[in-house]
Amino acid sequence: MVTRGHRELLPEGGLVLAVTGRPGPPPLRFETAAGGRLLLRQGGRPLLLGREEEGGCSHEGLFVHRLDGFRSPLPRIRSDLMRNPGNWVHQYASWLEEAKEGPLHDARWHLRERRKFPAYVWWGDFMRDWPACHLDWCAGGWEGVVPLRPLSPTDAPRVKAYRKHVREDTLAPVLLWRVTPFDGWALLDGHDRAVAALAEGLTPPCLVLYRVPDDEDWRRTAAEPTEAHEQRVRQFAEHPETPERQQALLETAYENTMSSLPYDEAPTLTWPLPGGAPAWDDLAARAVFECPRD
DSSP states (O other), X not given: OOOOOEEEEOTTSOEEEEEOSOOSOOSEEEEEETTTEEEXXXXXXXXXEEEEEEETTEEEEEEEXXXXXXXXXXXXXXXXXXXXXXXXXXXXXXXXXXXSSXXXXXXXXXXXXXXXXXXXXXXXXXXXXXXXXXXXXXXXXXXXXXXXXXXXXXXXXXXXXXXXXXXXXXXXXXXXXEEGGGTEEEEEEOHHHHHHHHHTTSOOOEXXXXXXXOHHHHHHHHHHHHXXXXXXXXXXXXXXXXXXXXXXXXXXXXXXXHHHGGGSOOOOOEEEOTTHHHHHHHHHHHTTOOOOOO
């Protein structure tokens, strides 16, 4: 059953999707066990095993091993839709609401366009190797992108078709999910589109998805600026000669402050791994996954 979320429109064209009726865990979810063990699961399928690396930087990074079986939460995007897309943010939000194996659970989710990233995100820390990779946290954070399926070669037929869209500036955005356990992003949709854009020397157009503080946290954060605003409004009421322009500036400042609150990121929720560390170790052994010894 599809559960529709309430959409809060934001000034820069993004939205916050307030999802209810999905208490979790969602079909696409992270599970954790002792010893820095991490598992990404989609439905009943394990997709990614990770384990934190201990060392001179305390937590030096994350060893990752991915498995086949990932299914994008979005449908395949046709060329005619890319040339006449409408509003991608609202379209992706609708697809995510309808997805049977997506990451949404009860929470407020920020979805917005993003075209600019530090150069290292796509040109250095885009994990092209499959199935194993290492996320290096030692240099003050990571911020890279983890694909969830093998990448196609640049001369693959679909990639070549997408490269034409890149040159025409009609390429649909890829979908990135902000993942706190990675200190970076998971690529949820658009693996071939990302390869096409990079092959043309451009950063892929992106929509980014991440969880933001829930309503209770938001109200708590909003309480202080709201109280200050109401106090100023009362002061203006006591002095009716206050210029209208000054009152308008006060309202604008308050609106800008409130509209900025949903931008704060909340950590990615994780769930306990059934069977704990032994279950993770069994999966890792079967995947021939080598982790550093404790």
